Amino acid sequence: MLHAVKVKPDVYWVGGIDWNERNFHGYTTDRGSTYNAYLIMDEHPTLIDTCKPGFAGELIERIGEVVDPARIEYVVANHVEQDHSGAIPAICELAPNARIVTSDPYGASGLAAHYGERDYLPVKTGDTLCIGKRTLTFTQTLMVHWPDNMVTYSDVDRILFSNDAFGQHFASSHHFDDEVGLPEVLAQAKKYYANIVMPYSRHVVRALGALEGLDIDMVAPSHGVIWRSHVGEIMETYCRWSSLAPDEYAIVVYDSMWHTTEDMAREIVEAFIERDVPTRLFDLKVDHISDIMTEVLSAKYVAVGSPTLNNGMMPTVAAFLCYLKGLSPKTGWEGRVGIPFGSYGWGTNGPDEVAAVLEACGFDLPLGALSHQWVEDEEHLAQLQTAVAGVVGR
Ligand code: FEO
Numbered sequence: 001m002l003h004a005v006k007v008k009p010d011v012y013w014v015g016g017i018d019w020n021e022r023n024f025h026g027y028t029t030d031r032g033s034t035y036n037a038y039l040i041m042d043e044h045p046t047l048i049d050t051c052k053p054g055f056a057g058e059l060i061e062r063i064g065e066v067v068d069p070a071r072i073e074y075v076v077a078n079h080v081e082q083d084h085s086g087a088i089p090a091i092c093e094l095a096p097n098a099r100i101v102t103s104d105p106y107g108a109s110g111l112a113a114h115y116g117e118r119d120y121l122p123v124k125t126g127d128t129l130c131i132g133k134r135t136l137t138f139t140q141t142l143m144v145h146w147p148d149n150m151v152t153y154s155d156v157d158r159i160l161f162s163n164d165a166f167g168q169h170f171a172s173s174h175h176f177d178d179e180v181g182l183p184e185v186l187a188q189a190k191k192y193y194a195n196i197v198m199p200y201s202r203h204v205v206r207a208l209g210a211l212e213g214l215d216i217d218m219v220a221p222s223h224g225v226i227w228r229s230h231v232g233e234i235m236e237t238y239c240r241w242s243s244l245a246p247d248e249y250a251i252v253v254y255d256s257m258w259h260t261t262e263d264m265a266r267e268i269v270e271a272f273i274e275r276d277v278p279t280r281l282f283d284l285k286v287d288h289i290s291d292i293m294t295e296v297l298s299a300k301y302v303a304v305g306s307p308t309l310n311n312g313m314m315p316t317v318a319a320f321l322c323y324l325k326g327l328s329p330k331t332g333w334e335g336r337v338g339i340p341f342g343s344y345g346w347g348t349n350g351p352d353e354v355a356a357v358l359e360a361c362g363f364d365l366p367l368g369a370l371s372h373q374w375v376e377d378e379e380h381l382a383q384l385q386t387a388v389a390g391v392v393g394r
Pocket residue numbers: 079081082083084145146164222223
């Protein structure tokens with residue numbers, strides 16, 4: 001029997017737990033994920049979001065513990081992406097008269113494209129829906145992280161149903177932040193922000209502004225655990241992340257063929273450590289690009305190295321830079337320092353290609369591409385360290 005979990009009087013978590021999810025569109029989810037849906041038992045029973053199609057059975061079983069699913073009158077679809085809307089057809093089969101509440105216009109058009117036309121109830125920011133003693137208020141959160149996203153606030157419960165915002169890909173038998181512990185939940189939330197939300201940071205700033213003034217006691221996202229004891233901390237942390245202000249922190253990312261680019265990478269690490277800049281080294285042969293992205297969120301200095309392989313950069317480096325480019329915010333990285341580097345035999349295409357992508361991502365490249373032919377020597381490594389030291393604190 002799969003149990004519903006009471007999160008407030010007459011409000012239940014009824015979602016699905018995806019223990020075995022390990023790769024969410026290229027993002028490694030080492031702790032799995034959850035697809036949270038919430039059932040509000042008021043005069044007009046209302047379901048907030050659903051889950052992936054494969055978890056419809058779990059969802060329906062949990063709902064059935066509380067109420068006959070046929071009695072659901074509203075389904076609020078805060079977001080069209082299928083990890084939240086995928087069980088709408090299954091719910092509609094059981095509750096054919098339920099109205100689907102969704103954002104106007106992108107939620108309605110997106111749901112129609114996925115599941116066909118029906119009598120959707122489109123809402124805009126500030127629109128309300130009375131479901132009995134509760135009133136739900138909707139706020140569109142455009143591009144956090146799709147055009148259709150919105151959040152739903154329940155006044156009696158003081159719950160913000162935030163969908164993807166404030167979420168974490170994290171499967172657990174616990175349902176609340178204080179049961180898991182703040183450091184673990186924040187670490188998962190940071191990875192989620194860096195790998196999903198970061199490019200839309202300026203929209204996050206706007207969304208946080210729109211939520212100011214709401215009396216929020218609980219933030220119930222659609223992934224991971226519910227924020228009930230650390231609402232202030234996650235709101236404050238989202239403000240900091242969305243500002244894109246980096247820390248005085250360096251990451252050095254590389255792949256190497258015959259260790260010359262690796263020697264350069266280690267020398268760059270030393271240069272930062274010598275200047276008291278916290279630094280991490282990532283070898284793309286062993287580190288996953290989504291874990292590196294988590295560190296990019298707060299790194300002022302991002303050094304990326306590739307030797308020239310055949311006629312360009314190494315495929316591992318290209319994959320990382322492709323991912324980085326997709327997650328780069330259009331603005332807001334001004335002042336972040338990119339350091340492209342790498343070795344070559346007879347053509348500098350590898351490090352040059354790294355430089356081109358870092359520049360396209362919005363990094364400043366004060367040193368240009370740092371290339372070195374064939375193998376390293378002490379004199380060049382010393383020059384490299386001096387050059388890198390020169391950009392610290394600029
Ligand atoms: Fe969790 Fe954008 O879906």
